[in-house]
Amino acid sequence: METIEALIPAALQPDVDALVEVDPEELARYVLETSHPWWRxxxxxxxxxxxxxxxxxxxxxxxxxxxxxxxxVRVALLGVLAHRAELLPWLRDPGSTTRSSFGLAEAILRARGLAGDLTAARxxxxxxxxxxxxxxLLGEEGLDALLAHHGAEALAAEVGEERPEDRAFLVRLRHRRGGDVTDALADPDVRVAHLAHERVDDPDRLRRFLDRAPTTEASLWAACALHRLTGDRSEVRAIHRALGRPRVEVDGLPEDVRSAIVHAYVPRCTTxxxxxxxxxxxxxxxxxxxHTSWSFRASTVLVGRAFIPRPPVPCGELHGSGGGTYDVIAYRGGAISVSSLGPFVSGEDHPAGPRRYLEAAGFRWIEEPLASLTVTGLCVYFFGDREPLPVRDLLFYWQD
Known part of the structure; x- marks a missing residue:
């Protein structure tokens, strides 16, 4: 036991390579003794x-x-005992998971896959x-195990293609077997089409697909895939122009704000x-x-008008953790938030405040209704959600 405790001196600090050299009976006895810390x-x-x-x-x-x-501990044991036939009845029992056991249901599903339980496919x-x-990853590992147990045809037949997740599985399976997934660019589900655009690997096949693409969305996914494969923006621009330059129209969204948001968030938007x-x-x-930050420029305006600003504070520092896209500048009589995405500021507007001076210097004051305007169709991760966000949260974004 002393050896084990020396190899795991603290939580999240196990010497994994050394642990696999420890006698397995000693390890098993340690696991079974529930008085030991779970993190060991x-x-x-x-x-x-x-x-x-x-x-x-x-x-x-x-x-x-x-x-x-x-x-x-139970999840870790599932990873090494899932193949045991005597465990399968419990794995299949709907009562084997409890609402408070975070991650157990997912681990049980993976284990059913490892055990070859075809009924777990869907x-x-x-x-x-x-x-x-x-x-x-747990789902993919379970499906990979079922594929090894039962073969592609049986697994595909069990999963079907009715739901988006079923079709996403078929895209992954077809691609894994060397098949063409280009037609899935026309899938009505945006996440399935996104998956297909990540998997297609033949530019010429994509160009042929463009001649018969059934929807504008399918053509746009083909254009995205072409850009991923070739890096040729001019070809994508030609496709976009031929399609009539479709875009998501957001009424009331100024072009400068739109441009800042597009180029800041599309590279990290969700599927x-x-x-x-x-x-x-x-x-x-x-x-x-x-050449200088927007916060520096805003501070310069405040200094010039005798508002006596304090140094900009990054939003992560202000909240005590995380980071984002704005700084806060406190000044005599108030404070403003300054976006790092462009000349955009917000704060309490009062007659003696700096708004008119900032606007004269080229800044846009973000207020209602613009601040609450949702940028539809652009999905960004934000505290566990992946939905479209309002302008306020995009320009002045903070994530713990």
Whole structure:
């Protein structure tokens, strides 16, 4: 036991390479002793992969099924015991998960895949389509195991193609087997089409597809894929022009604000984003960056008008963690937020405030209704959500 504790001196600090050299019976005994810290038991359980002592299997399986034990330990054991046939009835039992056990349901689904349970194929396809990478990987691992157990035809037949996640699985499967996924660019679900545009790998095939693309969206996804493969903006611009330069119209959104948002967020938008935004970012020129920051420029205006500004404070520092796209400048009588995306400021507007001086210097004051205007179709991660955001949250973005 002293050896194990020396190899795991603190939480999240296991010596993984050394643990796999520890006698498996010693590891199993440590895992089964529930008085030990869970953060030591978990890596010990993982270190049993491929070498679980047979005499300890029944007790370890009981631990997996024990709702009173720590989820992290149970999940780690699932990773090394999922192939045990005696565990399958419990894995299939809907009552085997509890609402409070974070991550257990997903681990059980993966384990069903590892055990060859074909009835888990559809829920695994759903998990593999999850927007959280940690769950998506578990779903893909489970599906890969089912593929090895049952073959592509049986697995594809079980999953079907009715739901978007089913079709996303078929795109991944077809691509993995060397097939053409270009037609999936026309899928009505934006995330399936996005997946296909990441997988297509033949520029000439994409160009042929453009001649028969059934929808504008399909053509735009083909253009995005061409740009990914060739880096040729001129070809994308020609496609965009031939399509009539489609874009997502957001009534009331000024062009300078739109341009700043497009070039700041399209490179990191989520898979739900309308392809019109993606092509617009390729076809348009990003706003020029000033030699000095916008916060510095705003501070200069405040200094010139005797507002006595304090140094700009980055939003992450202001909130105590994280980061984002704005600084806060406190001054005598108030404070303003200055976006790093362009000459955009916001704050409390009062007669003696700096608004008129900032606007005279070229800044745009962001206020209602513009601040609350949602930029539709452009999906950005924001505190767990991936929905379109209002202008306020895009120009003055903070993420912990």
């Amino acid at each position: 038991r978990e890596p010990c359980a993982a270190a049993l992969a491929g070498r679980v002592p047979e005499a300890f299997v029944p007790a370890l399986l009981d631990l997996v099924r024990d709702d009173g034990d720590v989820t992290e 829920p695994l396809a759903t998990l593999a389509h999850d927007e959280w990478r940690r769950w998506r 739900r984003t309308d392809p019109r935004w993606r092509v617009e970012a390729i076809c348009t020129v990003a706003p020029p960056r000033p």
